[in-house]
Amino acid sequence: MSDAGHTPGGGDVAERDVYTGAGEPAPSPSSVHERQELVGRDLRTEELVLNIGPQHPATHGVLRVVIKTDGEFVRELEPHVGNLHRCAEKIGESVPYYQWLPYVDRMDYLAAMCNEHVAAMAIEKLGGVEVPERAEYCRVIIAEVQRILSHLMAIGVYGLDLGAFTPFLHQFRERERGMDLLDHISGGRLLYHYIQIGGVKRDFSREWLDELDAWLASVERRLPEYNTLLLNNRVFQQRTAHIGLINEETAKRWGVTGPGLRAAGVDWDLRRDVPYSVYDRFEFEVPCGESGIAGELGDCFNRHWIRVREVEESLKIIRQALAQMPEGPTMAKMPKSFKAPKGEIYVRGENPRGELGVYIVSDGKPTAYRIRCRGPSFSNIAVITEVARGTMIADLVALIGSQDIVLGEVDR
Amino acid sequence: MADAPEEPETPASNADPVTERALGVLETEHADSVVASEMTGAHPWIQVKAEGLADLMRTLRDHDDTQLDCCHLITGVDYPGKGKDVGEIEVLYHLCSYAKREDAAYFKRAEKNDPWVAIKVRVPRDAPNVPTVMEVWTGADWHERETYDLVGVRFTGRPDLRRILLPEDWPGHPLRKDWETPASYHGIPIIAPEDL
Numbered sequence: 028m029s030d031a032g033h034t035p036g037g038g039d040v041a042e043r044d045v046y047t048g049a050g051e052p053a054p055s056p057s058s059v060h061e062r063q064e065l066v067g068r069d070l071r072t073e074e075l076v077l078n079i080g081p082q083h084p085a086t087h088g089v090l091r092v093v094i095k096t097d098g099e100f101v102r103e104l105e106p107h108v109g110n111l112h113r114c115a116e117k118i119g120e121s122v123p124y125y126q127w128l129p130y131v132d133r134m135d136y137l138a139a140m141c142n143e144h145v146a147a148m149a150i151e152k153l154g155g156v157e158v159p160e161r162a163e164y165c166r167v168i169i170a171e172v173q174r175i176l177s178h179l180m181a182i183g184v185y186g187l188d189l190g191a192f193t194p195f196l197h198q199f200r201e202r203e204r205g206m207d208l209l210d211h212i213s214g215g216r217l218l219y220h221y222i223q224i225g226g227v228k229r230d231f232s233r234e235w236l237d238e239l240d241a242w243l244a245s246v247e248r249r250l251p252e253y254n255t256l257l258l259n260n261r262v263f264q265q266r267t268a269h270i271g272l273i274n275e276e277t278a279k280r281w282g283v284t285g286p287g288l289r290a291a292g293v294d295w296d297l298r299r300d301v302p303y304s305v306y307d308r309f310e311f312e313v314p315c316g317e318s319g320i321a322g323e324l325g326d327c328f329n330r331h332w333i334r335v336r337e338v339e340e341s342l343k344i345i346r347q348a349l350a351q352m353p354e355g356p357t358m359a360k361m362p363k364s365f366k367a368p369k370g371e372i373y374v375r376g377e378n379p380r381g382e383l384g385v386y387i388v389s390d391g392k393p394t395a396y397r398i399r400c401r402g403p404s405f406s407n408i409a410v411i412t413e414v415a416r417g418t419m420i421a422d423l424v425a426l427i428g429s430q431d432i433v434l435g436e437v438d439r
Numbered sequence: 440m441a442d443a444p445e446e447p448e449t450p451a452s453n454a455d456p457v458t459e460r461a462l463g464v465l466e467t468e469h470a471d472s473v474v475a476s477e478m479t480g481a482h483p484w485i486q487v488k489a490e491g492l493a494d495l496m497r498t499l500r501d502h503d504d505t506q507l508d509c510c511h512l513i514t515g516v517d518y519p520g521k522g523k524d525v526g527e528i529e530v531l532y533h534l535c536s537y538a539k540r541e542d543a544a545y546f547k548r549a550e551k552n553d554p555w556v557a558i559k560v561r562v563p564r565d566a567p568n569v570p571t572v573m574e575v576w577t578g579a580d581w582h583e584r585e586t587y588d589l590v591g592v593r594f595t596g597r598p599d600l601r602r603i604l605l606p607e608d609w610p611g612h613p614l615r616k617d618w619e620t621p622a623s624y625h626g627i628p629i630i631a632p633e634d635l
Contacts, residue, residue, distance in 0.1 A: 109604035116589070117613050152481060279508045279537055282578030293537050300540060301553050371482045373533055373555065375511070384512050384533065397614070401512040401533075409581040438604055 074102060077420075081110050087184070087427065088434030090408070094415075094423070101423055104415045106408055111438040119398030124150050124224060124365055127398070132218040134402060135436040137180055138379045140173035140209070143222035145376035146400075148303060149385040150224050152374055154367040161355040162226035163305045168348045169212070169221060171341040172239070175246060176205045177379035178334045178341075181431040185331055186257050188428035189266045194256040201249055204242050211235055224365060226358035236349070247342055250335070258335055259320070267331060268322030271426030273414050278325070281413070282406035285381025286337065287430060290316040290329035297377040309347045311340045327429035334431070337379075366393050380404050380431060402436035454478035461485060461556045464502045469495045474561075484531075484557040492560060492570040493596070499534065499556070500575055507534040507556060510572065513582035515590030517616045519564060526564040530592055532572070533557055562592070571597035589614040 080091040089110035095103040115134055119127045131146040132139035144166050151158060158166075183198035206216050212235055213221035213228060221228050231239075257263050273283060278291040288295060296313040298306040314336035322328035367389040375384040381403025388397040407430045415423050458478055462485055465473050472495055474486040487495055499507045511533040520526030535555045560569055571594040572579045583594045584603040591612030594600055602609065611618050620631035 109602075109606075112604040114613070120614075280577045282509055282511060282576065282582075288537075295537055295540055303552075370480070373482060373512075373553075373557065375553065375555075382511070386512065386514055386531070386533070388516055397514075397516045399512065399514040399516075405581060405585075406578050409578060413577070 081107075084187075087432055090427070090432070090434055090437075092423075092427070094420070096420065099419045099421075101415050101418050101420060104412055104423070106411060108405075108408070108434070108437050111434045113435075113439065115400060115439040116398050119395055121394065123393040124154075124367065124395065127395070128223060129218070129220045131400075132220060133435060134400060134439050135378060135380065135383070135404070135433045136217055137433050138173055138177045139218050140222060141170045141177075141376065141378045142383060143219070144170050144304070145374060145378070145383045146385050147222050147224055148376065149372055149374035149387055150367065153370060153372040153387055153389055154224075154365060156225050156359055156361070158226055158359055159356045160305075160353050161230070162357040162359075164348050164352045165227045165231065165357055166222055167304055167306065167309075168231075168239075168345050168352075169209070169227070171345045171348075172205060172208060174341045174379045175338050176202055176209075178338050179205070179246075181334050181379070182253065182257065182331065182338075185428045185431070186263070188424055189263060191257060191260070191263060194253055197249070197256065198253060201242075201246055204245070208235070208238060208242055211238065223358070225361040226356070228358075230357045239345075239349075243342055243345060246338070250338060254335060258332060264321040264328060267326065267328035267425055267429065269326050269328075270422045271327045271414060271418065271429060272323070273325045273410060275325070277410065277414065281410040283381070283410050284403050284406065285378065286330050286333040287381065287407055287410075289314060290333050291325040292316045297375060297382060301375075303374075303376055305348075306344075308351060309344045311343050311347075312336075314340065327425050330429045330431075364393055366391060367395075375401070378403055380433065380436070381407060400439055402439055404430075404432040404434070404436045408432045408437055455483040457554045458483040458485060458556055461499060461505050461507070461558075464498065464504050465495065468498045468502070482557065484559050486559040486561065489560050489562050489569050493572055493575060496532070496558070496572045496575045499558075505556070506536045506538040508538050508576075509535050510576035510579050510582070511535050511555060513579060513586050515586040515592045515614070517564070517590060517614060519616045527561045528564055528567045528590065528592055530560045530562070530569050530586065531557055532560075567592045568595050569593070570595055573597045588612070591615055 075096045077094050077096050078091065079094065081089040091107040091110070093105045093107065094101050113133065115130050118130055128143060128146060131142045135142050179198045179202045183195040186194040209219060210216050212231065213219035273287060273291055275291045275293055278288050278293065283291070292315060294313060294315045297303065299311070299313050314333045316324045316329045316333065318324060320332065369389055369391045371386070371388045373384060373386045375382050382401070383403060384401035386399040387395050390396040411426060411430065415426055418426060455478060462473070462476055462478070465485065465487070469491070472487045472491060474488060476485045477483050499505045514531040516529045516531065518527050518529060533555050539554070562569055569592055571583060573583065581603060583597065584600065586592045587594060587600055588602040588604050589612055601607070610621055620629055623629060
C-alpha cells in the first residue's frame with residue numbers, strides 16, 4: 028500500500044472509485060442519502076424512531092421522549108409530558124388557601140419545603156400577613172435542609188444514570204438521616220405541610236437542633252468522599268465534560284433557571300439578587316459555572332459541580348441562621364377563615380431546581396380566582412428539544428439526568 | 440447596613456422603577472399599543488394591544504433600557520362577562536432581565552421588591568387570538584402550549600399549537616370558568632375538584 032492511500036479522498040481510493048470529477052476531490056459522503064448511493068442498496072441506512080419511557084429509569088419519572096436516531100446519533104427529539112398532571116392550578120381555584128398549601132408539596136416532591144415557602148410567601152404578600160421573625164429563620168433553615176437533600180438526591184441519581192451505583196447508595200445514607208430530621212419536625216417524610224400561611228407549624232426543639240448539628244457535620248464530612256467517588260472520577264468526568272452544552276444565550280432564551288443557568292455562566296441567584304425572607308442577612312457565595320476541574324461552561328459536568336458547591340453554601344446558610352435566630356413566636360395570629368383582599372401577586376423563589384413562581388389573582392373570597400405556578404423543571408426540560416440534537420443516545424441520558432427534573436413539577 | 444441612609448429618598452414616588460422604565464420604552468417605540476398601565480402596588484402591569492405583540496416584545500428584549508431577555512411565565516386568566524358581554528381572556532407575560540443584573544438602579548426597591556415586568560394582553564373570549572412570542576423567546580413555546588391547553592388561548596403565527604399536559608381528546612379547556620367537569624373520561628370516573 029502506498030503512502031498516498033492514507034490520505035482521505037486521494038490515492039488508491041480515487042483510483043477504485045467511479046467518481047471522475049476532473050481534478051476535484053471526491054464529495055464527502057455527508058448526508059444519509061449520499062452515503063446510501065455510495066454504499067449501495069444492500070446496506071441502506073434509515074432513521075429509526077425510538078421511544079424512551081414513560082416507564083424508564085433514565086427519564087427520572089414519567090417522562091416520555093421520542094427520538095429519531097441516525098445510528099447512535101439523535102437527529103430529532105420530542106419530550107412528551109403530562110403523565111403526572113394533577114390539576115394543581117384547578118384545585119387552587121376550588122379549595123381555600125389553607126387547603127391549597129398541601130397540594131404545593133406535591134409539585135416538586137423532592138423540594139416540598141421550598142415549594143411551601145414560596146407559595147406561603149405569595150399568599151402572605153397578597154393577604155398582608157406579617158410573619159414572625161423566628162418563623163422566617165425556621166423557614167430558611169428548613170428550606171436549606173431541603174435543598175441539601177434535593178441536591179444529594181440529584182448528585183447520587185446522576186451517578187446512577189451514568190452507571191455508577193455506589194455513590195447513589197452512599198448518598199442515601201445522608202439523605203435518609205436528613206429525611207428523618209424533616210420527619211421529626213413535621214411528621215411527614217416527603218410531603219410536609221410544615222410551612223403554613225403565617226409561619227411554621229412548630230418550633231425547633233433542643234433535641235432536634237442537636238440532631239441537625241450532627242447531621243450538618245456528617246454531610247460536611249462526607250461530601251469530599253462523594254466527590255472522590257463521582258466528581259473527581261475520571262470516568263465520570265469523561266461522560267459529562269463537554270456533553271450537553273447549554274450556553275448562556277440558549278439558557279436565557281429558553282428560560283432555564285437554577286443550576287442550569289448558573290452553569291452557563293449567568294451569575295444569578297434569587298436568594299442573593301432579589302433576597303426574600305431573611306436571605307439578605309447571610310453571607311454566602313453563588314457558585315457559577317467555570318471550567319476548573321473538567322469540562323466547559325454549560326456542560327453536564329458543570330451543572331453537577333454547581334450542585335455540589337451549592338450543598339456547601341447551604342451548610343453555611345444554615346449555620347449562620349442557627350447562630351442569628353431570635354426568640355419569639357413562630358406563627359402569626361391567623362383568622363379561622365382567611366380571605367385575601369382583591370388583587371394579584373407574583374412571587375418567585377429559588378428552588379433547588381430553579382425559580383419557582385406563584386401568580387395568584389384574588390377576588391376577595393377565601394378561594395383564589397386563579398392560581399398559576401411556574402415550575403422550574405418545565406422550562407429546564409423544554410430546552411432539551413434543542414440541545415439534544417446531534418448528541419449520542421448515551422449522552423442524551425447524561426443530559427436529561429444533569430437537568431435534574433422532577434416530573435411532578437413539570438406536569439403539576 | 441451600608442445603604443441605610445439612602446432609604447428615605449425612595450418613597451417619593453411609589454411607582455415601580457422597572458415597570459416605569461418599560462412603559463417609557465413602549466411609549467416612545469410603540470405609543471399606539473399601550474392601552475393602560477398600573478405603576479404602583481404589589482403587582483404593577485402594562486396592558487398592550489394584541490396586534491403587533493411580537494414586535495413590541497422584541498423591542499422590550501432588545502432595547503438598552505429594558506433588555507428583558509427572559510420570559511419567565513405566561514399565564515391565561517379567564518374573565519367571563521355577564522349577560523350579552525362575552526367577557527375577556529387576559530394573557531400575562533412575566534418578563535425579567537439577566538443583562539441588567541449589574542444595574543443598581545434596576546434593583547431600586549418599590550413595594551413589589553422584585554425586578555420583573557408584567558405585560559398584559561386582553562382578547563375577547565370568543566376569539567382569543569394572541570400573536571405568538573415564540574420567536575422572541577423560544578422558551579415561550581411550552582408556556583403557550585400550556586396556556587392553550589388549559590385556558591384555550593389560540594396563539595397565532597406559530598407551528599405546532601397542540602395540547603401539552605392533557606390528552607389530545609380531552610374536552611374543552613379546564614381553566615375556563617364555564618368548564619364543566621365531565622362525569623367520566625373513556626369510562627374512567629372523574630371526581631370534580633369541587634367535590635374533593
